[in-house]
Amino acid sequence: MELTRERLLDAYRRMRRIRAFEEKLAELVTAGRLAGFLHLYAGEEAVAVGVxxxxxxxxxxxxxxRGHGHCIAKGVEVRGMMAELFGRSTGTCKGKGGSMHIADLSKGMLGANGIVGAGIPLAVGAALTAKVKRTGGVSVAFFGDGASNQGQFHEGLNLAAVWKLPALFVVENNGYGEATPTEFVTPVRDIAARAGSYGIPGVIADGMDFFDVFEKAGEAIARARAGDGPTLLECKTYRYFGHYVGDNLAYRSKEEAERWRQQRDALEGFERRTAGEGWLESGALRAVDAEVASEIEDAVRFAEASPFPEPAALLQDVYVSYEET
Ligand SMILES: Cc1ncc(C[n+]2csc(CCOP(=O)(O)OP(=O)(O)O)c2C)c(N)n1
Ligand SMILES: [Mg+2]
Structure with a gap:
């Protein structure tokens, strides 16, 4: 796919929207305006948006x-997401899902997921549906380095490989699972190497570089659409905040985090590249920054002004309603 000016601006807008959304959430939680256990995606923007x-x-x-970035990249509206985080009836899931259960099937977002590794079988199921119904759709599972040690990872890759499903498995290797460094629990340096066990390609991308992720995800998605089966794409990346907002970060050094921010930041790298190639001028990017900042402020106002769900809504939109049991 050709990266036109319009597509480049769209990619930048999505990355900036993720960054601004996450920074706003950190601010709101720290100020005591928002409650909940939030895992922020800031730092990893190029992965979700590149795919x-x-x-x-x-x-x-x-x-x-750590799902907000995937939702925003997939086009879920930020007003609804913010209201969801505030538990309001105007939220994406009417305020009953919260941070770890944001789903929007109209955008093809099957959901954030509180169970580590559990998105993998969901994506495999969606890929099987796409194949059987010949929708031409591709299904992507995002998951962490920690999740790649879960059973669902191995079962999901195996099934998708033998059935040649139109799936892409994106492992976001951010160097940690909670406070545990990846090398402490994972014997291979490159998780992409595990693809060999399932006879599928294993590819490594720089998860801080939109263009690298875009190119490698593009090849994998083209393979999947052509009926040639799944790919495991490992994106080496870094989360700027802790495991969750409030994490004391005692297990990693400030210098390490600073190094990633200063030398590898996805948004800055994107700007350097697009300016260097003469594709986008900085004025256009600053205009996007300003638009996104007011969009996020608007989303907070919208969320805080929205009502909580009525108690009667408690039994609506659940798979098995009380009356049916
Ligand atoms: C099945 C399961 N086991 C444990 C947990 C607790 N837990 C939540 S996040 C997490 C670490 C996940 O690490 P990784 O997959 O690398 O994702 P990251 O947080 O780094 O994005 C753990 C152990 C859980 N939610 N689900
Ligand atoms: Mg991790």
Whole structure:
């Protein structure tokens, strides 16, 4: 797919929207205006957006506990997401899901997921549906390095490989699972190497570089759409905040985090590249920054002004209602 000016601006807008959304959440929680256990995606923007840039609403994402970035990349509205986080009836899931259960099937977002690794079988199921119904859709599972040690990872890759499903497995290797360094629990340096066990390609991308993720995800998605089966794409990345907002970060050094921010930041790298190539001028990017900042402020105002769900709504929109039991 050609990266036109319009597509580049769209990618930048999605990355900036994720960054601004996450920074606003950190501020709101710290100020005591928002409660809950929030896992922020800031730092990893290039992964979700580099993949999403190839996809449309017929394609699916299955996400993780660190899911806001995947939702925004897939086009879920930030007003609804913010209201969801505030537990309001105007939220994406009417205020009953919260941070770890944001789903929007109209955008192909199967949901964030509080169970580590559980997005993988959901994405495999969606890929099987796409194959059987010949929708032409591709299904993407995002998950962490920690999740790649879960059973669902191995079962999901195996099934998708033998059935040649139109799936893409994106492992976001951010160097930690909670406070545990990846090398402490994972014997291979590159998780992509595990693809060999399932006879599928294993590819490594720089998860801080939109263009690298875009290119490698594009090849994998083209393979999947052509009926040639799944790919495991490992994106090496870093989360700027802790495991959750409030994490004391005692297990990693400030210098390490600073190094990633200063030398590898996805948004700055994107700007350097697009300016260097003469693709986008900084004025256009600053205009996006300003638009996104007011969009996020608007989302907070909208959320705080929205009502909580009525108690009667408690039994609505659940799979098995009280009356049916
Ligand atoms: C099945 C399961 N086990 C444990 C947990 C607790 N837990 C939540 S996040 C997490 C670490 C996940 O690490 P990783 O997959 O690398 O994702 P990251 O947080 O780094 O994005 C753990 C152990 C859980 N939610 N689900
Ligand atoms: Mg991790």
């Amino acid at each position: 999403a840039a190839h996809l449309g609403d017929r394609d699916h994402f299955a996400s993780t506990h």
